[in-house]
Amino acid sequence: xxxxxxxxxxxxxxxxxxxxxxxxxxxxxxxxxxxxxxxxxxxxxxxxxxxxxxxxxxxxxxxxxxxxxxxxxxxxxxxxxxxxxxxxxxxxxxxxxxxxxxxxxxxxxxxxxxxxxxxxxxxxxxxxxxxxxxxxxxxxxxxxxxxxxxxxxxxxxxxxxxxxxxxxxxxxxxxxxxxxxxxxxxxxxxxxxxxxxxxxxxxxxxxxxxxxxxxxxxxxxxxxxxxxxxxxxxxxxxxxxxxxxxxxxxxxxxxxxxxxxxxxxxxxxxxxxxxxxxxxxxxxxxxxxxxxxxxxxxxxxxxxxxxxxxxxxxxxxxxxxxxxxxxxxxxxxxxxxxxxxxxxxxxxxxxxxxxxxxxxxxxxxxxxxxxxxxxxxxxxxxxxxxxxxxxxxxxxxxxxxxxxxxxxxxxxxxxxxxxxxxxxxxxxxxxx
Numbered sequence: 001x002x003x004x005x006x007x008x009x010x011x012x013x014x015x016x017x018x019x020x021x022x023x024x025x026x027x028x029x030x031x032x033x034x035x036x037x038x039x040x041x042x043x044x045x046x047x048x049x050x051x052x053x054x055x056x057x058x059x060x061x062x063x064x065x066x067x068x069x070x071x072x073x074x075x076x077x078x079x080x081x082x083x084x085x086x087x088x089x090x091x092x093x094x095x096x097x098x099x100x101x102x103x104x105x106x107x108x109x110x111x112x113x114x115x116x117x118x119x120x121x122x123x124x125x126x127x128x129x130x131x132x133x134x135x136x137x138x139x140x141x142x143x144x145x146x147x148x149x150x151x152x153x154x155x156x157x158x159x160x161x162x163x164x165x166x167x168x169x170x171x172x173x174x175x176x177x178x179x180x181x182x183x184x185x186x187x188x189x190x191x192x193x194x195x196x197x198x199x200x201x202x203x204x205x206x207x208x209x210x211x212x213x214x215x216x217x218x219x220x221x222x223x224x225x226x227x228x229x230x231x232x233x234x235x236x237x238x239x240x241x242x243x244x245x246x247x248x249x250x251x252x253x254x255x256x257x258x259x260x261x262x263x264x265x266x267x268x269x270x271x272x273x274x275x276x277x278x279x280x281x282x283x284x285x286x287x288x289x290x291x292x293x294x295x296x297x298x299x300x301x302x303x304x305x306x307x308x309x310x311x312x313x314x315x316x317x318x319x320x321x322x323x324x325x326x327x328x329x330x331x332x333x334x335x336x337x338x339x340x341x342x343x344x345x346x347x348x349x350x351x352x353x354x355x356x357x358x359x360x361x362x363x364x365x366x367x368x369x370x371x372x373x374x375x376x377x378x379x380x381x382x383x384x385x386x387x388x389x390x391x392x393x394x395x396x397x398x399x400x401x402x403x404x405x406x407x408x409x410x411x412x413x414x415x416x417x418x419x420x421x422x423x424x425x426x427x428x429x430x431x432x
Contacts, residue, residue, distance in 0.1 A: 031211055038207070039103045039148050040094070046145040047091040047110055053137075054084050054114065079121035086113035104152050107142070111156040114138050119163050128168035128175050130185060135160055136192055143196040147203040157193045248359030254311040255323040255353040255396070256375050258382035259287070259330060262346040264304040280304060283345070286333045294322045294329075300367060305382075309370060312358050320353050320399045324425055327351060327390045349390040350381025351425070353399065380414050381422065390425040397423045404428050 058080045065077070090110040093099045099106050115135055122129030142153055165180065174180045261267075261283070268276045284301055291298045291308050295316070299307040308326065311319030327349045338345045354374030360366050377393060385391035397406055405426040411419045 030215070031208060034211055035148055035204075035207070036101075036103060039107070039146060040100055042146045042148075043103050043107055043110075044091070044094055046141060047087060047094060047106075049141065049145065050110065050114065050138075051084065051087045051091060054080070054087060058084060075121065075125070079117060083113055083117045086110075086117065104149060107146060107149070107152055108156055108159070111138055111142060112159055115156075115160045116163055119160075119168075123168070123171065123173060126173060128164060128173040128180055130164065130175050130178070130182075132185070132188075135189070139193060139196050143200050147200045148207065150197050150200040150204060153200050154193075154197050157197075161189065161193075248357060249313065250355070250357050251312050251315065252355050253315075253319065253353065254309055254356045254358075254370075254374065255320045255351060256356065256370065256378035257308050257310075257323050257327060257349060257351050258379050259306045259308075259327075259347050259349045260382055261304040261334075262348055262387040267345075268304075279341075283334070283337060286337070287330060290326050290329045290333065294326045296322055296326055299370060307370075309356075309358075312356070312370075320396060321403070323351055323353075324390075324396075324400055324404060325428070327425060328427060331388065331390070346387040348382050348385040348387055350378050350383070350385050350392070351390065351396050352378035352381055352393045353395045377414065377417065380417070384412060384414065386424075392423050392425050394421055394423070396425075400425075402429075 058077070061073075061077060061080065065074075087110060090106050090113065094103065094106045115131065115138055118131050118134060119129050139153070139157060142156065168174070168180060178185070261280075267279075271279075280301075284306060287306050287308070288298060294310075296308050296310045297312060299309055301307070308323070309319075310316070310323040310326075316322070330347065330349065334345050334347050352374050354372070354377070356370045356372040356374050358368065358370050360368055381391045381393060391409065392400075392406075400406075405428070407424040407426055409422045409424055411421050414420045
């Protein structure tokens with residue numbers, strides 16, 4: 001153990017002997033900041049109580065003075081006013097930036113203002129003053145209203161006892177009606193101070209445990225929130241947390257994209273399962289990044305198929321353009337992946353636009369899904385498409401024909417819809 005200053009060494013020895021060493025987690029910056037804030041709030045309350053309480057004693061002595069009682073002592077009133085002024089000053093300083101940063105020094109100063117000023121006043125009278133009532137009232141108030149930083153509670157008590165037993169002994173002052181080293185008084189103060197310090201220590205440990213439990217709960221809630229947002233769009237997740245029952249919305253316009261990796265079943269049959277999962281994870285992760293880039297909502301993956309939509313759950317006027325841009329980027333992403341793997345990967349993409357219904361299905365493993373004729377036709381555009389091509393419906397073509405290049409495929413038979421003229425999206429037209 002390295003060289004330590006005597007006070008630090010004493011604290012270290014006492015802490016280890018008494019088993020009062022706080023855990024490392026309780027010394028973290030987050031906990032320290034929280035503890036300082038708590039101490040500032042409680043310290044202001046204690047100072048307010050102390051100012052009012054001390055004023056009641058001053059008023060009581062003033063009442064005695066008016067009655068010319070033998071208990072009246074003008075010098076005591078001067079001392080009491082000095083102590084009361086000190087408490088008010090501490091209350092004002094406690095509200096300052098410095099006081100908020102160092103509440104422990106306000107705590108000690110206010111404590112000694114009540115306990116030491118009275119002893120110093122007694123020394124001017126040539127006697128020692130065992131202020132048991134004022135000391136125990138201060139220590140108990142501190143322990144109940146400011147129950148953190150037990151070391152400063154102990155220090156405030158040691159300061160009082162050091163003056164009473166040490167300074168008075170050096171000056172040769174003794175109390176009027178008892179010896180300075182009264183055994184019963186010393187034992188009483190030992191146990192009273194010890195119990196106060198122990199209660200503060202235990203409360204602080206409880207507060208530290210509660211703080212970290214709350215932090216852990218907040219972290220778990222944040223993790224659950226992230227997991228929920230991985231399943232549901234943020235507006236839908238908020239609605240799900242607010243209400244019971246089914247969640248469904250109708251959208252007059254949305255653009256739906258389906259993509260499928262061509263021949264992936266054959267590819268998967270020739271490679272280990274972990275390799276299959278790694279390939280799909282890499283490809284779909286890149287698609288997820290593109291969805292975020294274009295402000296689109298990924299709906300789901302089914303096997304080697306990928307579904308994304310534009311215009312929901314937050315409506316936007318350019319949903320068809322955003323889907324078209326993503327489709328073109330997906331083609332480039334697959335081409336790049338093929339070069340990296342030195343193996344040919346191809347995708348079919350189908351796009352359609354129209355009205356859809358969106359909602360959350362199920363109670364366990366629920367998903368956000370889409371329904372409607374527009375969704376079914378988008379799926380047909382993909383399943384009846386051509387590898388490395390983006391097949392779109394006339395509705396998409398009419399919306400984008402002025403800003404994108406297309407190639408007419410001609411009329412094809414669409415399952416459940418009859419024949420339909422479809423188009424291949426080729427690319428975006430250059431400005432001008």
